[in-house]
Amino acid sequence: MPKNIPIKAAVKKLDNSDLIKTGFWVGQVFMLIATMLGVYLASQEGMSQAMTFNDINNLTDNYHLRRSLKDELSDNLDKLDKTIDYLRQGHSYHAEKDRPKFDTYIWQAMRFSPRTMETPAPILTGVRRFHNEVDDLLMRLDKRYLGRNVVIERLDALSVQTKEHTLAYIKADLAQIRDVLSQHNVDADQLLSYQAK
Numbered sequence: 001m002p003k004n005i006p007i008k009a010a011v012k013k014l015d016n017s018d019l020i021k022t023g024f025w026v027g028q029v030f031m032l033i034a035t036m037l038g039v040y041l042a043s044q045e046g047m048s049q050a051m052t053f054n055d056i057n058n059l060t061d062n063y064h065l066r067r068s069l070k071d072e073l074s075d076n077l078d079k080l081d082k083t084i085d086y087l088r089q090g091h092s093y094h095a096e097k098d099r100p101k102f103d104t105y106i107w108q109a110m111r112f113s114p115r116t117m118e119t120p121a122p123i124l125t126g127v128r129r130f131h132n133e134v135d136d137l138l139m140r141l142d143k144r145y146l147g148r149n150v151v152i153e154r155l156d157a158l159s160v161q162t163k164e165h166t167l168a169y170i171k172a173d174l175a176q177i178r179d180v181l182s183q184h185n186v187d188a189d190q191l192l193s194y195q196a197k
Contacts, residue, residue, distance in 0.1 A: 056184050058118070063177045063188045065106075065115050066123065070170045072106045073127055077167070080134060080159050087141075087152050095142035107131065120173060126166025133158050 079100040087093060107127060110116040116124070137154055140146040146154075181188050 052184070056181065056186060058115070059177055059181055060186065060188060061115050062118055063174065063181065065110065065113060066119060066170060066174055066177070067188075068106045069110070069119075069123070069127065070167065070174065072103050073130070073162070073167060073170070076102045076130070077159055077163060080155060083138075084152055084155050084159065087148060087155075093138075093141050093148070095138065099138060099142075102131070102134070104131070120169070122169050123166065123173065126162060126169065130158065130162045130166065 079102060083098075083100045086098070091098070110119075134155070137146070137151050137158075141148065141151040178188055
């Protein structure tokens, strides 16, 4: 069993001679500074990595959203071109049976996506105008407000404009996002093919 050492005797045995030396205090100050600097640098690096990860996630989400919108718009342009060919062949047009079924799932779903407002305005404006003008022109044809040739001409011009401007803009935007992601070793197209399996 250990002996109980009186407090005064224990205090006398402690060596406090380093406390009065300048070197001890200088060493403690440097240790404190090094600790604070290390914590600061580590937190800065952690914050930087977290922000980079968040940016990559946002870009990946934007890429998938815009890629889906591009595919939907391409499909709709194909349907519009078939409708134009149908009208050029002289067929009568009745909205109830001849109206093309345009896909709007992605376009409608974008209303609820926080990434929609990160989409460049030329894309959103171009797709909105495409849907509005097609609906308007086909309605005018069905109600005989405009003649077939005028509607065909305007639909054809809309198709060309949408392909050359909106669709081309989306493709260029997707290529730019792909380049940024590839700088961070992320292949967005590979992610898409992996998710499809």
